[in-house]
Amino acid sequence: MALQTHELPNGVQLVYKHVPGNKITSVQLWMKTGSVNETAQNNGISHFLEHMVFKGTEKFAPDEIDTLVEAKGGQMNAATSKDYTFYYITIPTFNVETAFNVISQMVFEATFPKEEIKKEKPVVIQEIMRKYDSPTYDMWTYLSETLFKNTPYAREVIGSVENIKSFDRQTLLKYYNSFYHPENMTLVVVGDLSEDKAKELAMQYFNKTKDANPINKSFGIPDKLNKNVKKVFEKDITQSYTALVYRAPSLMSEDKYEMEVLTEILSGGEYSLLNEKLKNIENPLVNMVFGGYLGQKYGGSFTFFYTKHPSTDGDPLSKIREIIDNLQKGNLSEKDLKKAKNRLKAETVFQREKASNEAHDIGMAYTLGITDYYKDYVENIEAVELGDIKDVARKIFSDNYILVKTVPKNH
Structure with a gap:
């Protein structure tokens, strides 16, 4: 079946594909933000924020999200790249409303509890430290810095230990409100769910607005290196x-x-x-x-x-x-x-x-x-x-x- 696209009144783009016979549905929320929207001072915040939206929302206490999705038979994860961030839940279709509910809470109503920020910092710092152990870490870092000099692509998605240590609740909220807004969101629904039901759930859970200060950035990269x-x-x-x-x-x-x-x-x-x-x-x-x-x-x-x-x-x-x-x-x-x-x-x-x-x-x-x-x-x-x-x-x-x-x- 061909893709069906719908724009919600608030600007969220819904892209739907019906796959009959497969009693599984994948719900994914893609965000037009990643490390490309960071500065040297807050490099790593996109990835750290991706961790933090799992750690408490208006509806869900810290650690409740993972437990709920697992109890409903779902699989959940997220990823941050230089150009985008995405969250997904793949779940039996009869429990699909849970996926809409949970992801909506994460991208619209994360609370960033101070104690959870403090607990998550060592987790991400350990992730950074593991990269240093790779024998090729220096060469890949040097390649990015040289190939994309003076652009956000020169920086690593995961950021630095110093930056992670510096992040506080206010810094996270500022970034969240600048980039996690409806016009930056694409909601993808693929599976054995009717189009009408997909639209109904999208309207119910994603047609939200929030106090935001939207920012969108772009930059150019020269086509050629000027020397070997x-x-x-x-x-x-x-x-x-x-x-x-x-x-x-x-x-x-x-x-x-x-x-x-x-x-x-x-x-x-x-x-x-x-x-x-x-x-x-x-x-x-x-x-x-x-x-x-x-x-x-x-x-x-x-x-x-x-x-x-x-x-x-x-x-x-x-x-x-x-x-x-x-x-x-x-x-x-x-x-x-x-x-x-x-x-x-x-x-x-x-x-x-x-x-x-x-x-x-x-x-x-x-x-x-x-x-x-x-x-x-x-x-x-x-x-x-x-x-x-x-x-x-x-x-x-x-x-x-x-x-x-x-x-x-x-x-």
């Missing part, structure tokens, strides 16, 4: 990690489908191009290798990442550059292109058999303003031709790059 950048980190590790990164167009670009097909050609499965040339050979150059596109609303990146095989004297980087050169020359077979497109289309079809996955795809597309990314995804992937892959390879990989390595000390 190289950086090496030394760590107490036994294997080396390398990332070669190019700036790429955003998800708003028409090139996103070509870049996703290119990603599938390079990294889609054990017999992908990168694996066949660097790993599945008599003397492997790498333990693992990946090459792929990451698109965001205001910009994107295309990253090659590998761990070098300890017994090789070969140079994986030169082999990757050889692959890039061949792609730019159009040295790709129609057979390999077709296989990649078929895998992408099949993955999409299988993934969308699950209500929560389909609701996620709808929510992201509508929140970012790229509805074709959901509606016409399969058709747009099928339309990609050999010449398109050559063109996009030339467009991205002719630009300057960032090369970052993390290597063993005294290597």
